[in-house]
Amino acid sequence: MALVNHLTASCWRNLQGGRMHKQLSVILRHLHKSATSEALEISATGEEAMPQRLITPADVGGTRRIKSLKEMPGPSTLSNLVEFFWRDGFSRIHEIQNEHRKKYGKIFKSRFGPQLVVSIADHDLVAEVLRAEGTAPQRANMESWKEYRDMRGRSTGLISAEGEQWLKMRSVLRQLIMRPRDVAAFSDDVNKVVDDLIKRVCTLRGRESDGATILNVNDLFFKYAMEGVAAILYECRLGCLENEVPQETQDYITALHLMFSSFKTTMYAGAIPKWLRPVIPKPWLEFCNSWDGLFKFTLIHVDKRLSDIKAQMEREEEVKGGLLTHMLVTREMNLEEIYANITEMLLAGVDTTSFTLSWASYLLARYPQVQEQIFAEVTSALGPRTVATADDIPRLPLIRGLVKETLRLFPVLPGNGRITQDDLVVGGYFIPKGTQLALCHYSTSLDEENFPDASDFCPKRWIRKDSTDRVDNFGSIPFGYGIRSCIGRRIAELEMHLALTRLVQRFHIGVSPLTTDVKAKTHGLLCPAAPIHLQFTDRETTS
Amino acid sequence: MALATALRRLSDARLRRLCGRTAAGLTAGARLPAQRSFTAGTHALRSDDKVTVHFVNRDGDKITVKGSPGDSLLDVVINEDLDFDGYGACEGTLACSTCHLIFDEDTYKKLGAVTDEELDMLDLAYGLTDTSRLGCQICLSKSLDGIMARIPESVADIRQSTDGSV
Ligand code: HEM
Numbered sequence: 001m002a003l004v005n006h007l008t009a010s011c012w013r014n015l016q017g018g019r020m021h022k023q024l025s026v027i028l029r030h031l032h033k034s035a036t037s038e039a040l041e042i043s044a045t046g047e048e049a050m051p052q053r054l055i056t057p058a059d060v061g062g063t064r065r066i067k068s069l070k071e072m073p074g075p076s077t078l079s080n081l082v083e084f085f086w087r088d089g090f091s092r093i094h095e096i097q098n099e100h101r102k103k104y105g106k107i108f109k110s111r112f113g114p115q116l117v118v119s120i121a122d123h124d125l126v127a128e129v130l131r132a133e134g135t136a137p138q139r140a141n142m143e144s145w146k147e148y149r150d151m152r153g154r155s156t157g158l159i160s161a162e163g164e165q166w167l168k169m170r171s172v173l174r175q176l177i178m179r180p181r182d183v184a185a186f187s188d189d190v191n192k193v194v195d196d197l198i199k200r201v202c203t204l205r206g207r208e209s210d211g212a213t214i215l216n217v218n219d220l221f222f223k224y225a226m227e228g229v230a231a232i233l234y235e236c237r238l239g240c241l242e243n244e245v246p247q248e249t250q251d252y253i254t255a256l257h258l259m260f261s262s263f264k265t266t267m268y269a270g271a272i273p274k275w276l277r278p279v280i281p282k283p284w285l286e287f288c289n290s291w292d293g294l295f296k297f298t299l300i301h302v303d304k305r306l307s308d309i310k311a312q313m314e315r316e317e318e319v320k321g322g323l324l325t326h327m328l329v330t331r332e333m334n335l336e337e338i339y340a341n342i343t344e345m346l347l348a349g350v351d352t353t354s355f356t357l358s359w360a361s362y363l364l365a366r367y368p369q370v371q372e373q374i375f376a377e378v379t380s381a382l383g384p385r386t387v388a389t390a391d392d393i394p395r396l397p398l399i400r401g402l403v404k405e406t407l408r409l410f411p412v413l414p415g416n417g418r419i420t421q422d423d424l425v426v427g428g429y430f431i432p433k434g435t436q437l438a439l440c441h442y443s444t445s446l447d448e449e450n451f452p453d454a455s456d457f458c459p460k461r462w463i464r465k466d467s468t469d470r471v472d473n474f475g476s477i478p479f480g481y482g483i484r485s486c487i488g489r490r491i492a493e494l495e496m497h498l499a500l501t502r503l504v505q506r507f508h509i510g511v512s513p514l515t516t517d518v519k520a521k522t523h524g525l526l527c528p529a530a531p532i533h534l535q536f537t538d539r540e541t542t543s
Numbered sequence: 544m545a546l547a548t549a550l551r552r553l554s555d556a557r558l559r560r561l562c563g564r565t566a567a568g569l570t571a572g573a574r575l576p577a578q579r580s581f582t583a584g585t586h587a588l589r590s591d592d593k594v595t596v597h598f599v600n601r602d603g604d605k606i607t608v609k610g611s612p613g614d615s616l617l618d619v620v621i622n623e624d625l626d627f628d629g630y631g632a633c634e635g636t637l638a639c640s641t642c643h644l645i646f647d648e649d650t651y652k653k654l655g656a657v658t659d660e661e662l663d664m665l666d667l668a669y670g671l672t673d674t675s676r677l678g679c680q681i682c683l684s685k686s687l688d689g690i691m692a693r694i695p696e697s698v699a700d701i702r703q704s705t706d707g708s709v
């Protein structure tokens with residue numbers, strides 16, 4: 001989930017009081033350093049900044065005047081505060097995106113105290129922003145994450161690092177886990193976890209009186225996602241899908257849940273100014289506690305692997321291994337950087353994948369005809385028993401379509417962030433460097449203009465007729481785009497493709513009478529607002 | 544840390560063995576070791592008979608260079624130090640589509656299969672055409688000798704330069 005804490009949330013975290021002043025003044029100081037800004041006479045809010053002197057209509061070669069932020073539409077500060085704090089807008093951020101888009105258009109501004117957020121709710125404008133990115137794009141203010149790491153003497157990881165440090169680590173990691181063909185090598189490891197997932201489905205449904213129901217499937221998929229990503233990151237099995245979950249794994253899950261359940265509190269952890277901490281200590285303490293728990297778990301597993309490697313070396317055995325071994329042996333990153341990245345990747349990789357799997361199986365259950373089409377594709381490509389590997393996925397376009405369509409309807413990250421690193425003109429507005437942008441994935445992916453019958457679940461819309469057939473666009477980019485996009489994308493896709501293929505092949509998935517219409521709510525990530533209960537019955541062919 | 548050095552040496556040797564192809568960019572040759580021989584090293588193909596490639600840059604100038612069989616077109620751009628602004632930002636890891644190239648129809652047909660992942664990233668490329676490909680996904684072979692690859696117009700630069708010259 002944590003991705004949340006920083007991504008979507010970051011905007012909101014930044015909004016509150018005191019700290020904002022600090023941040024704003026930092027931004028302003030920053031701006032004043034640049035020639036432009038000096039000439040701009042930036043006002044206290046930054047909003048008046050309008051470089052009339054620098055950019056005239058003629059300069060941009062068009063006839064349209066570039067408008068200032070001041071002219072940008074958007075909800076009033078007061079109505080925004082009421083919306084978010086009084087009417088708990090945080091859990092409806094995704095819907096509010098849509099409402100505001102309808103009301104104010106493709107680009108609008110919102111104000112949270114002194115923090116200004118410019119929302120971009122149009123696929124072409126999102127493309128403009130992401131294509132103009134520099135060499136180390138910044139998502140949001142990560143001060144509280146950095147502060148924790150400084151305090152404990154830990155390094156930042158990909159999520160929390162910026163600038164040079166980020167680029168250095170990103171350059172190492174992307175060469176290891178971003179190329180589809182490199183990630184395909186994890187296929188067998190992931191399939192072993194899928195074996196356990198299937199067994200677990202059978203165990204759990206066997207405990208119910210109808211022999212079919214799995215209560216709260218997200219609980220199951222959470223364990224699958226955690227086991228899957230750990231199999232790759234830690235090169236070991238955690239036992240999440242066993243009847244008895246080992247204590248240290250249980251402790252980790254507790255830390256993760258703490259991070260998640262105290263989402264709002266931890267969000268405030270960054271927002272509450274330091275001098276107020278003695279008075280309101282809880283948010284910051286919980287924030288630190290959950291990070292302690294997350295790091296601790298990584299340390300246990302990484303140190304264990306490290307001592308195994310050392311022992312092997314001493315016995316002069318050949319050292320073999322996967323991702324972690326490679327990192328520990330090559331030391332392209334130092335040990336602290338390895339700890340931090342493994343921790344942040346595990347955090348970013350579990351809830352994202354498990355929510356998507358929950359939504360995907362929910363949608364399959366709600367749309368039995370679609371499920372039958374996918375089942376037909378899987379059985380004709382693989383037969384009833386062949387276990388799919390990464391190499392089979394190109395022959396299963398509907399499985400890929402299923403994942404894309406699920407993420408279109410339920411983009412786990414309903415909004416992403418960018419802090420502009422240059423002065424920009426977007427949608428006819430001048431946006432000064434240092435502005436927090438919110439890229440509204442949820443509203444663009446449900447936009448009829450991009451996706452006809454946008455609210456329909458239709459994996460087929462992603463199928464290409466041939467290789468020159470273009471299907472999507474910037475309307476649905478659930479993993480982001482460009483050099484700061486999701487580094488775990490290919491890992492997540494592999495885990496989801498292999499799990500869903502096997503589930504569809506093996507079971508008919510139906511909705512339990514206990515579950516009706518499940519809506520989404522934003523809790524940092526877009527998650528099911530109610531537990532999803534499903535029934536898994538064996539396909540005749542497998543019996 | 545003698546151990547660390549030993550480990551490093553060991554893995555270097557292994558990496559060299561496993562990685563025929565240099566990955567473009569900063570972490571040349573960084574591939575996972577052992578068990579998983581990730582890249583079926585293409586170095587067997589490597590020889591002195593080079594492949595000629597013509598690039599047409601954004602100003603319309605033609606630049607002729609040579610690459611080795613097995614290299615990707617992105618590798619060629621990097622090895623030859625060609626200065627195409629913003630080209631290949633993600634170092635060939637299929638995350639960006641800034642390595643977009645446009646070919647003529649006949650060449651396009653010779654370029655070999657396109658993966659789903661490449662198609663997905665191509666969808667997000669600026670100035671996409673029916674004969675577009677991602678340079679980081681095209682591997683040179685003798686049969687591609689003499690091909691011409693055009694660098695598409697760059698993204699309309701929405702950044703405003705800070706010196707006021709816009
Ligand atoms: C369905 C699954 C997932 C979705 C939808 C997802 C989505 C995203 C998105 C939208 C971002 C922000 C990208 C941007 O700012 O442009 C991101 C970043 C990130 N994700 Fe994922 N993610 C998923 C799974 C994973 C997994 C499995 C891992 C780890 C193996 C992971 C690790 C990360 C990391 C480390 C970042 C920060 C990258 C950086 O700042 O350089 N994610 N993810």
Ligand code: FES
Pocket residue numbers: 617630631632633634635636637638639640641642664677678679680
């Ligand atoms: S270099 Fe980024 S996709 Fe080719």
